[in-house]
């Protein structure tokens with residue numbers, strides 16, 4: 001590419017179900033992809049799968065470690081103009097509230113919530129005055145309750161609150177941020193979203209005109225129904 005530096009997109013959680021689909025969808029577009037996750041072998045396998053045309057760079061990064069987040073951003077800066085970020089990092093540890101592990105809850109909050117803040121501020125700094133576009137993958141669980149994964153749901157509700165406050169921060173004034181909340185995502189059949197469906201929505205968001213900011217996008221499969229609470233017995 002001559003003259004202009006290439007747009008760099010950072011994809012955190014690149015090796016997950018959703019992240020892989022987003023990487024495949026964006027590979028071959030006019031972007032350099034910085035693919036981040038913790039496990040090097042899985043990252044390398046993804047890069048190999050995407051092929052050389054994808055211009056994908058693996059970066060090992062634990063998003064709960066601020067120095068690693070800074071190093072991720074430094075690497076991204078060396079590759080072109082940092083302008084886009086998709087946050088598909090996530091952790092869901094199911095378990096009833098009366099029995100769950102406090103350590104697991106803490107880790108979920110770090111991965112699902114705090115990482116958006118630490119990567120977010122580093123991303124805003126990397127974009128600088130040019131601004132940029134971010135998509136955070138939340139969950140429909142942000143707004144409804146059911147037993148079995150209360151802290152996961154709470155982490156997604158808090159992510160929604162964080163997104164609103166993030167937009168209000170002066171340092172983020174030049175960023176567009178979408179919270180994308182899918183219902184259940186799975187490969188195969190059934191009334192669920194496919195990873196490619198989520199990736200298509202991400203690609204659409206990234207390509208919207210710069211003057212348009214979608215703040216919240218909820219995705220569901222038309223056949224999907226929220227489970228009803230059990231009827232009280234007479």
Ligand SMILES: NC(=O)c1ccc[n+]([C@@H]2O[C@H](COP(=O)([O-])OP(=O)(O)OC[C@H]3O[C@@H](n4cnc5c(N)ncnc54)[C@H](OP(=O)(O)O)[C@@H]3O)[C@@H](O)[C@H]2O)c1
Pocket residue numbers: 012013014015016017018019036037038039042061062063064088089090091092111137138139140181182183184185186
């Ligand atoms: N799957 C669903 O049904 C569904 C539905 C609604 C919303 N979502 C949300 O969509 C997002 C992606 O979900 P998914 O199903 O693709 O999850 P996943 O398959 O479990 O993938 C999680 C990704 O996050 C990375 N990761 C986890 N902890 C990390 C850490 N501390 N530092 C850096 N990377 C870390 C994992 O790679 P490493 O382990 O190698 O680090 C992996 O790339 C999550 O936010 C999830 O809550 C998922």
